[in-house]
Amino acid sequence: xxxxxxxxxxxxxxxxxxxxxxxxxxxxxSALHWLQQHPGGGIVSLFMLSSGKKKHGRLIATINIQxxxxxxxxxxxxxxxxxxxxxAVRSWGGGGADGLTFGKGTHLIIQP
Amino acid sequence: ETGVTQTxxxxxxxxxxxxxxxxxxxxxxxxxxxxKQSAKKPLELMFVYSLEERVENNSxxxxxxxxxxxxxxxFLHLHTLQPEDSALYLCASSQEYRDLVRSPLHFGNGTRLxxx
Numbered sequence: 001x002x003x004x005x006x007x008x009x010x011x012x013x014x015x016x017x018x019x020x021x022x023x024x025x026x027x028x029x030s031a032l033h034w035l036q037q038h039p040g041g042g043i044v045s046l047f048m049l050s051s052g053k054k055k056h057g058r059l060i061a062t063i064n065i066q067x068x069x070x071x072x073x074x075x076x077x078x079x080x081x082x083x084x085x086x087x088a089v090r091s092w093g094g095g096g097a098d099g100l101t102f103g104k105g106t107h108l109i110i111q112p
Numbered sequence: 113e114t115g116v117t118q119t120x121x122x123x124x125x126x127x128x129x130x131x132x133x134x135x136x137x138x139x140x141x142x143x144x145x146x147x148k149q150s151a152k153k154p155l156e157l158m159f160v161y162s163l164e165e166r167v168e169n170n171s172x173x174x175x176x177x178x179x180x181x182x183x184x185x186x187f188l189h190l191h192t193l194q195p196e197d198s199a200l201y202l203c204a205s206s207q208e209y210r211d212l213v214r215s216p217l218h219f220g221n222g223t224r225l226x227x228x
Contacts, residue, residue, distance in 0.1 A: 004154070033216060041121075041200050042221035086155070100217075102154035 006087050006103035014111055019074040021106045023087030026068065034061050034072050035086040037105070043086070046072070077110045084108070115139045118203050118220035126228055127193060133223045135186040135203030143167075143209035144186040145217070146178060149200040161186060162209035193227045200224050 003026045013019055023032070034046040047054050047061040049070065054061050058077075063070040074081055087103040116137045125131050137144065146158040160167040161180040175197075177189040186203055202222045207215030 035219075040221055041202070041224065043202065043204075043217075043219035045216045045218070048216050088155075100157070104152065104154050 004087055004089055004101050004103040006085075006106050008106060009104065010107045010109075012109045012111065013077060015078060017077050017110075019077050019081070019108065019110075021072045021085050021087075021108070023070045023072070023089075023103055024068060025087075025089045025101070027091055029065075029068075029089045029091050031090040032063055032070050033088040033090070033100070034070075035088060037084040037086060039083070046085075074108075079110045079112050082109050116203055116205055116218050116220035118201075118223050120223055121221065122224045122226075124226045124228060125190065125193065127195070129193075130189070130191040132190065133188040133201055133203075133225075135188075135220055137184055137186075137203075137205040137218070139205060139207075139218060141205035141207050141215075141218070142183060143206045144180060144183075145204040145206075146186065146188050147202040147204060149202060149222070151199075155202070158188075160209060167209060190225075193225075195227050198225055198227045 005024045007022045031048055031050045033048050035043050036046050037043045046059060049061055049063045051063060051065060058075045060073040072085055084105040084107050086105045088100045090099050119134045123131060143162045145160050148156045148158055158172045159178040164180050164183055175192050179187040200222045203220040204217040206217050
């Protein structure tokens with residue numbers, strides 16, 4: 001069974017700070033997703049990674065397959081980045097019927 | 113606009129009521145999903161439909177009854193719920209079932225359900 005652990009669970013930072021959210025998993029995966037959930041509830045897919053690094057605007061996602069670890073970075077953070085960030089992994093033959101195992105999420109608050 | 117629309121956004125119901133949640137996707141996707149999100153817990157998959165056929169039922173109590181009349185619409189019928197069923201219910205779609213490497217999930221905004 002794949003376990004997905006995110007850290008930290010909660011993070012409060014000042015506007016402009018560099019933010020790092022971590023995700024660790026226990027078994028081999030075919031892909032890792034980073035999702036963003038705003039207070040209204042809707043979830044948006046930010047990145048899908050199977051190796052290396054991806055960048056979109058101020059967001060950067062990296063994955064280390066050997067260490068079974070991924071990080072999501074936010075540069076020049078802004079209050080509108082305040083959200084819950086969820087890591088989800090697609091295991092080889094594991095996970096639920098959708099093939100995904102979700103982390104509990106990291107609740108990020110950026111203060112002005 | 114996410115392409116996946118859920119109604120209502122909020123719902124309060126008593127334990128003896130019957131209500132339905134609705135989900136509609138405008139993305140031409142073949143697979144649709146219901147997820148439950150409770151406080152401090154990971155997303156839990158409830159049901160998956162692929163091309164209008166139910167693919168999986170993740171041991172969900174029978175007081176939750178899904179319906180998928182066509183590939184664009186998904187319903188979750190609720191009856192005799194318990195207070196512990198209070199949660200955010202999220203609908204999602206993807207181009208293909210289980211091909212989440214090439215076809216990621218697109219989520220709706222969810223229905224916040226409170227059972228009193």
